[in-house]
Amino acid sequence: MDKLILVLIIVLLVISVAQIAKMYQITGDLSKKREEDVSPTANKINANLLLLFMIGLFVAMIWQMIAFKDVLLPVAASEHGVLTDRLFNINWLILIPAFFIVNFLLFFFAWKYRYDKNRKALYLAHNNTLEMVWTIIPSIVLVFIIIYGLLTWNNIMDDPADDALYVELYSKQFDWTARYAGNDDVMGEANFSLISTQNPLGLITEETVKAKIDELNDEIAKLEKKLEEEIMPESKVKDTKDRIGMRTRQRARVINYLDSGINFSGALDDQVIRGEFHIPVGREVNFQIRSRDVIHSAYMPHFRAQMNAVPGMITQFKFVPTITTDSMRTVLGDEEFNYVLLCNKVCGSAHYNMQMDIIVDSPTDYQKWIDEQGTFAASIGIEIENSVADEEEVDDSEVEKDSKVAQTIK
Amino acid sequence: MSAVSEAHVAEHSHDHSHSHEESFVSKYVFSQDHKMISKQFLITAVFMGIIAMALSIFFRLQLAWPGESFGILNYFLGDRWAPDGILDRNMYLSLVTIHGTIMVFFVLTGGLSGTFSNLLIPLQIGARDMASGFLNMLSYWFFLVSSVIMVSSLFIETGAAGGGWTVYPPLSALPQAMPGSGLGMTLWLISMSLFIVSSLLGGLNYIVTILNLRTKGMKMTRLPLTIWAFFITAVLGVLSFPVLFAAALLLIMDRSMGTSFYLSDIYVAGEALDPVGGSPILYQHLFWFLGHPEVYIVLLPALGISSEVIATNSRKPIFGYRAMIGSILAIGFLSFIVWGHHMFVTGMNPFLGSVFVFTTLLIAIPSAVKAFNYITTLWKGNLKFTPGMLFSIGLVSTFVTGGLTGIILADSALDINVHDTYFVVAHFHVVMGLSAIFGMFAGIYHWFPKMFGRMMNMKLGYVHFWLTIVGGYGVFVPMHFVGMAGAPRRYYQYTDYPMFEGLLNLNVLITIFAIGAALAQAIFLWNFFWSIFKGQKSVQNPWKSNTLEWTILNAAVGYL
Numbered sequence: 007m008d009k010l011i012l013v014l015i016i017v018l019l020v021i022s023v024a025q026i027a028k029m030y031q032i033t034g035d036l037s038k039k040r041e042e043d044v045s046p047t048a049n050k051i052n053a054n055l056l057l058l059f060m061i062g063l064f065v066a067m068i069w070q071m072i073a074f075k076d077v078l079l080p081v082a083a084s085e086h087g088v089l090t091d092r093l094f095n096i097n098w099l100i101l102i103p104a105f106f107i108v109n110f111l112l113f114f115f116a117w118k119y120r121y122d123k124n125r126k127a128l129y130l131a132h133n134n135t136l137e138m139v140w141t142i143i144p145s146i147v148l149v150f151i152i153i154y155g156l157l158t159w160n161n162i163m164d165d166p167a168d169d170a171l172y173v174e175l176y177s178k179q180f181d182w183t184a185r186y187a188g189n190d191d192v193m194g195e196a197n198f199s200l201i202s203t204q205n206p207l208g209l210i211t212e213e214t215v216k217a218k219i220d221e222l223n224d225e226i227a228k229l230e231k232k233l234e235e236e237i238m239p240e241s242k243v244k245d246t247k248d249r250i251g252m253r254t255r256q257r258a259r260v261i262n263y264l265d266s267g268i269n270f271s272g273a274l275d276d277q278v279i280r281g282e283f284h285i286p287v288g289r290e291v292n293f294q295i296r297s298r299d300v301i302h303s304a305y306m307p308h309f310r311a312q313m314n315a316v317p318g319m320i321t322q323f324k325f326v327p328t329i330t331t332d333s334m335r336t337v338l339g340d341e342e343f344n345y346v347l348l349c350n351k352v353c354g355s356a357h358y359n360m361q362m363d364i365i366v367d368s369p370t371d372y373q374k375w376i377d378e379q380g381t382f383a384a385s386i387g388i389e390i391e392n393s394v395a396d397e398e399e400v401d402d403s404e405v406e407k408d409s410k411v412a413q414t415i416k
Numbered sequence: 417m418s419a420v421s422e423a424h425v426a427e428h429s430h431d432h433s434h435s436h437e438e439s440f441v442s443k444y445v446f447s448q449d450h451k452m453i454s455k456q457f458l459i460t461a462v463f464m465g466i467i468a469m470a471l472s473i474f475f476r477l478q479l480a481w482p483g484e485s486f487g488i489l490n491y492f493l494g495d496r497w498a499p500d501g502i503l504d505r506n507m508y509l510s511l512v513t514i515h516g517t518i519m520v521f522f523v524l525t526g527g528l529s530g531t532f533s534n535l536l537i538p539l540q541i542g543a544r545d546m547a548s549g550f551l552n553m554l555s556y557w558f559f560l561v562s563s564v565i566m567v568s569s570l571f572i573e574t575g576a577a578g579g580g581w582t583v584y585p586p587l588s589a590l591p592q593a594m595p596g597s598g599l600g601m602t603l604w605l606i607s608m609s610l611f612i613v614s615s616l617l618g619g620l621n622y623i624v625t626i627l628n629l630r631t632k633g634m635k636m637t638r639l640p641l642t643i644w645a646f647f648i649t650a651v652l653g654v655l656s657f658p659v660l661f662a663a664a665l666l667l668i669m670d671r672s673m674g675t676s677f678y679l680s681d682i683y684v685a686g687e688a689l690d691p692v693g694g695s696p697i698l699y700q701h702l703f704w705f706l707g708h709p710e711v712y713i714v715l716l717p718a719l720g721i722s723s724e725v726i727a728t729n730s731r732k733p734i735f736g737y738r739a740m741i742g743s744i745l746a747i748g749f750l751s752f753i754v755w756g757h758h759m760f761v762t763g764m765n766p767f768l769g770s771v772f773v774f775t776t777l778l779i780a781i782p783s784a785v786k787a788f789n790y791i792t793t794l795w796k797g798n799l800k801f802t803p804g805m806l807f808s809i810g811l812v813s814t815f816v817t818g819g820l821t822g823i824i825l826a827d828s829a830l831d832i833n834v835h836d837t838y839f840v841v842a843h844f845h846v847v848m849g850l851s852a853i854f855g856m857f858a859g860i861y862h863w864f865p866k867m868f869g870r871m872m873n874m875k876l877g878y879v880h881f882w883l884t885i886v887g888g889y890g891v892f893v894p895m896h897f898v899g900m901a902g903a904p905r906r907y908y909q910y911t912d913y914p915m916f917e918g919l920l921n922l923n924v925l926i927t928i929f930a931i932g933a934a935l936a937q938a939i940f941l942w943n944f945f946w947s948i949f950k951g952q953k954s955v956q957n958p959w960k961s962n963t964l965e966w967t968i969l970n971a972a973v974g975y976l
Contacts, residue, residue, distance in 0.1 A: 009487045009501065016488075016935075023938050041871035041951075042958035044800045048874070052801035055882060056809065063889060074897040077918035087833075094830055101820045108787060108816045115794040116809050119730075120801070127731040128796035136792065137739050137785065144784040151823065152777050156770050158829035163766035179593065179684075198681040199688050208683070256688050295763075299684040300587040301696055303761065303836065307902030307915075310833040314762045316696055317586055318680030321763030342914060350836045350904040352580045353587060354594040355505045358907035 044121065053120035060113035064106065079307055080338055083345065083366070085326040086162045087310035093158045100147060166292040166324045173285065174294045175347070176207050177302035177315040180356035182347055183207060184283035185276055188381060194273020198298055198317075199259045204386050208298070209273035213388055215263045222257040226250055274383040277376070282344075282363035285327055286372035292324040305350035306364065308334075314351060327366045334366075446557075448549030453556050454534035455867060458860070460556075461527025462944065464563055468518035469934050475511045478503040480920075480927035482909035497575065505908040509578035510596050512906055514570060516581030517604070521611055522566065524714040524852050526559045529615075529653070532717055532859050533622045533646040535867060539965035540640050542631025547624040551617045558614035562607045569603035577604035580906055582707065585678040585699050589670045592685035601671070605664050612661045615653050622650040631964075637741075640963050641734060644741050645720025648748040649713050655752070656709040663702035670694070697762050704755035712751045714848055716744060718855020719786060719815070722808035725862050726790055728961040729805035730797030736789045743782035743789075750779045760828045761835050769828045776826035783819050787812060802959065803877025804862035810885045811854040818846030821896065839899025842892045850888045857884075860944070865958050866965055870951030876943040880936060887933025894922050894929075 039045075082091050172193055174185035185207060187193045194209050200218050201208040208214075229250045233243065285291045295304050297315035304323070305312045313323035335343045349360035367375060383389070447453060474493070477486050485501035492498075497507035534552065538545050546552045569576040578596025579588040583604065591598040626639070626647045639647075666677040676691030678699045683689070727734040734740060756764065756772035790812045799805070821843040824830050834840065857880075864872050898919055903910060910916035910923075957966035 009485060013488050019935060020938055024942055041874050044802060049801050052806060052878060070894060070897060077897060077901045077922065079902050090829055090833060097824055101823060105817060105820055109813055111791050112809065112812055115791060116799060119794060119797045119799050121798050125798055127798040130735060131733050132736045137736050140788040141781060141785055144781050148777050148780055152774055155827040155829050156773060159770060162829055198683045201683045201688060252690055255690060299682055300593050301584055305904065307833065312761050312832050312835055316763060317682050318695065319763060346913065346915065348904055352509065352906040358909055359912045
């Protein structure tokens, strides 16, 4: 019913506007006035309206800056975020006065020099000094903005610290998964060809490779059997053949891993986290961002952090969280508050609800939490003891570092 | 070609009378006359504008009152896309996509350049017609066909393209990823390809005409600024649209022929796909190589129009004519080397990002020169506030406002946090949705007498302007705050996040202003269509302007 009334109101509005328009038209025709003759009254009214509009715009602007302050993002919760906010504020300090001055000049001149039949317009075609002034002044201001901006940018995009915590953010339609490197500090390698329900991230271990080969063999055999036994329309025959081709090529890619010399144990003690993930306060976190299907974007507004997740690539973004979830809750007076990871690149129907909570813990709480998380090996039903022992035997930090670097580069 | 000139000679010899016989089809349908073609472009663009505006109101309703039922949605979108009056979330994305595509390409590129370049280039440089009337006709018909295809894609079963107007792959390349990436996306690509052909045919024609057919004494340095703006716009279009065409072609191949230019390592809908080694980022480079000049393809004609309108109604020459040309050239050149600022967070090399920051911020300098030159033109003028003049002043105001927030976005360190949020949406709507549209309105009000031989009603023009500028600023200023609150764009609803609770009131405010501004366009439509048939007959030079088009008789009197 409400909606019906709303629609009715809209229709009536349109009709009344049309009627008013018609009335104007008819009165105009009757008065025999020429349309292009802007009467002094009309000119004056419009000039005054321009001035009034300017005042209204300025007042509305200032009012909004005050009224909407609460809806804006709270204080930055990362080290670089503070720099970003400072840069933002300094830019506003330059731009807002520029907005007021230029708009004031525009509307004020429009009002002041409204038509007067006793006055002649000043012939002024150009003035080099003036033009130099408003080329050079913006240039100087921009040089400052560029230099300050780039210094901040370089700071944010600097190489990650040696002791940074590596966390992988893995995206797919429409959720996020986090992965931690585990005890060995090595993030195991992954490939999309290995993705299965048991192994949603496509991690590469001896077991997952073998399981995938078996699975693909089964599937290919099943499809070939179907092709031989069933009578299908031609298009379906082609589909099935295409599918066999695809699975065969996938199998070839997977088989390659068997004797590629890849470090199979790297992924075993990785911890795959869903629901919410924790990071320690005060330690640099370097996010390795991946996607399995379309482009997503890992957006963490409270930390002023964002980086796209691009299939076929690993992108990264690092920051140092500075405020724990608990402190932020106190600051905001909101016991329910949580930092959140959003998707900020349109990725399909449920794009608007692709989120994951982030908990910033004190280092001890974080350690406690991470120790409780199960390993990937456990999730696919392998005893991890052997592999960890292996790892400790080889405990050569150089090797570890190398493989980590290789991972980063990839 | 020769037929055209003969026809004109014949028309001329008949002393500007109606005696020259032309069939209905060759006069109104397959016309090769630049003035008729410009009207065809304008009227098509007006209809496209109405559609795109209606789409925006549909999704604004959802944003202000998420999940509520609206009879109007069900009425227009049917049970398939708005069951019980609640907007479907895939349709939401399609609406956003088609709204953006139509507005940017069909209204502000085809509509703006197509209408005013066609109308004004021959008239203002003193040429009889365009260099090639036939290509000009083809340009319009490609435009019309592509418009029809784009609109028709809204009516198919799987819905129109839904990956945003930038249609980034892999989302747009994989029909498994969303329904809109099926047939809807195919139609989008076909429509855009035809549109690019139209745009190129038009652009080549404009360039050739301006370079070769200027009348005696009309040196390049004497051209009205409108013509300079249309000229550089056409050059930008001719250089950048082919790149979009290439991007679209590669995307078509990835979709239909199993290539992997843009695809790599993809697991979707339960299976691993074949493509390995492509890069989705390649598409973004190609797209934005067009996409950024496109912003100026949209804006420069509007700036050209307002230069002329402001000068005429200030009763002064435009201040700093040569500086204005210089800044148009500088903007045109720089627009080709800034595309990377759309891609700061795609994982590109931070150093490359720095280069794009530098080049992008340079554009602010010629833009500032333009703004100040407009203001100085007003200074000590004798201003007549026609609707065209008011819209031009509105254009300068919104151009400044939108330009300033552009400085924030060009700063890569700041862009990290506002990228793809409503801050971006607000920024580009202020420069394109307000500034460029205001330029279009200014042009329509100003040259309507020359197009149709009649006047538009001034009072309605005033009402239209005031409601539009108040509504427009009312929509887009609050939107900056939505962006600074961290709200991503292209979200169906924000109710799943406690952090966005405070934004609901703002979204209601924005939607109310949007509905108001949209309704105000009814006044314009009424005025426009009524005046075509019933408006007061205009005199030869109603605004007492001194460019060449006003030295010849009106549409009602034969030659035109």
